[in-house]
Amino acid sequence: MAAVKKLREMLADREKIIVGPGVYDGLTARMAIQAGFDALYMTGAGTSMSKLGMADLGLATMTEMADQAGMIASLDWRVPLIADADTGYGGALSVGRTVARYMAGGVAAMHLEDQVVNKRCGHLAGKQVVSREEYKSRIRAAVNMRAQLEGDIVLIARTDALQPLGLDEALLRLQDAVELGVDVVFLEAIETREQIETYCRVFRDKGVPIMYGMVQGTNAVKITVAEAQQMGIKILVYAALCLIPTYLAVTQALRHLKQEGDCEQYGPGISPPLVFGVCGMNELLEFDRQAGE
């Protein structure tokens, strides 16, 4: 079954909340699959840092993002990938091309936002968004490209308008996007309980699937999976879930080696072959064996 079909089934299941840990490369994706998550979220921030070594300031190009998303999506077709597609990387034609590339890569869902190019992480101050009309044209391009290709991808409209323009404008933008044919809404960087409750009430009443992004260490309202489910949130992603523990643990190991001159205490019992196993080693060797090598 195609990953997108699986995701659509999850979206249709009234009991289900989709929890997507934020992964950004092959290893974090494999670890999340091994941990039993049934969906993944490709964080643009993490991808920008792991692939380019650059902060989330809109520097990753469409091809860099689409390549990474396609690689992650291909690891296990049973685990749908929801991927960040930032601003769509240009005007309507570019957005259309982005949708085509994500679809060709087997990505199950993608989100498109209304920040200007160059965008920045949704939790940074000083965000700017394009006009409502320009955002609508990005959304129209995405919906039209999906129809033109006669394939499927779940389209998620994200707005960053809350910080610069306020809640009413942000909700209007998402409503416009729903009318244009997106499947899911995503209000980014919600900072008060009241805002998240209003957001959820508006779209729950309309029967539109709601996405919310929790990012550790930011001002985003903290809610548990159970609370999210109660509020009617359908997709809950944790963009920095893999990134922050990786940063902490690796920094500690590096410091230890630099200061103490040894690293034995980091990872007793964990050998590279064990991690190869998480990355499909046995399946790959079996495939090779069956081919007669």
Ligand SMILES: C[C@](O)(C(=O)O)[C@H](CC(=O)O)C(=O)O
């Ligand atoms: C959701 C997000 O777009 C991402 O890239 O994962 C980021 C998260 C982050 O900065 O950690 C965001 O803009 O919220």
